[in-house]
Amino acid sequence: MDPLLVVLIVAGAASAFCWIASLVTKDTSWVDRLWSVVPVVYVWIFAVAALAAGENATRLVVMALLVTAWGARLTFNFARKGGYTGMEDYRWAILRGRMKPWQFQLFNLFFIVLYQNALLVLITLPAYAAWQHPAPFSGWDAAFAVVFAAFLVGEYIADQQQWDFHQAKKAAGGTLEPGFVTTGLFAYSRHPNFFFEQAQWWVFYALGAVAVVAEGGGWLNWTIVGAALLTLLFIGSTIFTESITAAKYPAYAEYRRTTSMLVPLPRRRGAAAPQTP
Numbered sequence: 147m148d149p150l151l152v153v154l155i156v157a158g159a160a161s162a163f164c165w166i167a168s169l170v171t172k173d174t175s176w177v178d179r180l181w182s183v184v185p186v187v188y189v190w191i192f193a194v195a196a197l198a199a200g201e202n203a204t205r206l207v208v209m210a211l212l213v214t215a216w217g218a219r220l221t222f223n224f225a226r227k228g229g230y231t232g233m234e235d236y237r238w239a240i241l242r243g244r245m246k247p248w249q250f251q252l253f254n255l256f257f258i259v260l261y262q263n264a265l266l267v268l269i270t271l272p273a274y275a276a277w278q279h280p281a282p283f284s285g286w287d288a289a290f291a292v293v294f295a296a297f298l299v300g301e302y303i304a305d306q307q308q309w310d311f312h313q314a315k316k317a318a319g320g321t322l323e324p325g326f327v328t329t330g331l332f333a334y335s336r337h338p339n340f341f342f343e344q345a346q347w348w349v350f351y352a353l354g355a356v357a358v359v360a361e362g363g364g365w366l367n368w369t370i371v372g373a374a375l376l377t378l379l380f381i382g383s384t385i386f387t388e389s390i391t392a393a394k395y396p397a398y399a400e401y402r403r404t405t406s407m408l409v410p411l412p413r414r415r416g417a418a419a420p421q422t423p
Contacts, residue, residue, distance in 0.1 A: 185213055188270040324395060
């Protein structure tokens, strides 16, 4: 059986589960709870298919191991923030309050459940390209694997810095100026964890592209749609999240003026020194 068909069957089951669970529990964060899990399953489906067929599967096994490390880190960070304890994403609650019930249910079905589950398939499809083009593992593969790992470490550091700030804020009674983290990697990007998250999936696309190029294709192929749509999702989500933060913290306007949104860059001229918790 074509491994892509297996992936689509699993994705259909995941979508049905998220939709039914959201109706039963009145909680729309079920996709969030699967976000770090199903991509790992999808990539291993492609890797196992290559191994079972006796093909050169080194590249796919490396891709699967990298995504497994990505999933383990993201699952850990999501779990320690209470993501698996029934806590719904606060942004969905805000949107629910702005929509009529039937509008929110349509949004839940078509965007939260179907679109995001489809996106989780799309970002893993460079592994399908690697399965279709079982070229030998090369220096390009090794280089991109190292870059992926570096971005993974960067995301871990950013998440840890954010976690440390919020723990200090909690210990201070819930108030710690300026109200959000501005130090460490956050002195160069307002969302360095978001940047590293997207960057990893662009590198994952590059790993699939290496296989295509090795067999006579070009660096640009249709599986790039996953990384591109993920970036668009993050940009839209970041803009919405920042609108909430800016309404809550007056100092956020200056931070937004002086600090890059995603790509880590030096602070703009005239920026105030970051405040240390």
